[in-house]
Amino acid sequence: MQKAITIMQCARIFSLPMTIFSWLIIFTYAYIDSGNITYGLIALIGLCFAHLGTNLADDYFDYKNLIKQVGFDKKEYLKHSQKTKCRYLINGTMKESQLIGLIFIHLSAAFACGLFLYFKCGIGILYYTLVGAFIVLLYPILSRFCLSEILVAIAYGPALFGGVYYSMCGTYSSEVFILAIPSMIITVVLLYIHTIMDYQFDLEEGKRTLSNLFNSQLESLVLLKIFLTLGYLSIFLLCIFDITDWQVFLAYLTIPLAVDLYNSMKEFSCNPESIPQLKWYHFPMENLKLFIKRNEASFMIRMFQSRNLMIYFSILLLIGILLSLCL
DSSP: OHHHHHHHHHTTGGGTHHHHHHHHHHHHHHHHTTOOHHHHHHHHHHHHHHHHHHHHHHHHHHHHHHHTSTTOOHHHHHHHOOOOTTHHHHTTSSOHHHHHHHHHHHHHHHHHHHHHHHHHHOTHHHHHHHHHHHHHHHHHHHTTBTOHHHHHHHIIIIIHHHHHHHHHHSSOOHHHHHHHHHHHHHHHHHHHHHHHHTHHHHHHTTOBOSGGGSSSHHHHHHHHHHHHHHHHHTHHHHHHTTSSOGGGGGGGGGHHHHHHHHHHHHHHHHOTTOOOOOOGGGOOOTTHHHHHHTTOHHHHHHHHHHHHHHHHHHHHHHHHHHHHHHO
């Protein structure tokens, strides 16, 4: 059991709701359109394994780049590191060979799900699988050149929504690509917040991200504000293209959470050690005591804030879709 928990922590399972709730939106939409439930669930399993496998692969390549640096000291890195990724490799909890094995298992399981759906649903699955494979294999490399957000947008937008819909309904639909836009942008926000908080680490490691194109973390918040604004404005597209009705604007109830998240990041940019005052809408925050003990609370609480914003946004958007299409 302890090994299983360690494996899940290494794969950053706390980020898995990004995949699950994005999937839930298109799964519900496809189900209303007479989609196959079983194939939709198999697609979810494949997506989850691909997500976790990508996280592990990203850690592996980050670790290999870290240890190549002149003067890299494991103890000093762990002492000052806020982030959880690579920690299990640096402190010896897991060996490189074990991590490679885990990556292989996760990606093999994702491939098996894709192969099954290919034989059951047709050639279209192959196209979406190839896009997913491209992102999984090249993300650790391309993410070092300001392309992280673009890759995540493709993965959680057209690839995920189009692939799940095709799996369930056996056809293509331009509407699902528009339907993907709001949740896709809010998901990109989660990644962007991660890169803002890793601003200095990424600079020291020679990793280029959108956030460290700016002169400081505080300046990079301009782009965060743009992402959040576009996420909420994009909901209008669902009504303009007559995909849903006005009920989807229930997602606007999360705007105070978005403002709170922005202010929290502003505080972090001025003082990275600051810990937000926890409120009921910040939760759930699993393993929080452990992160406090490791002095990672400042980082992880904000990751949870952004993840939970995506969860609440998706749930309310989903309720709006159900109300507009089923009533």
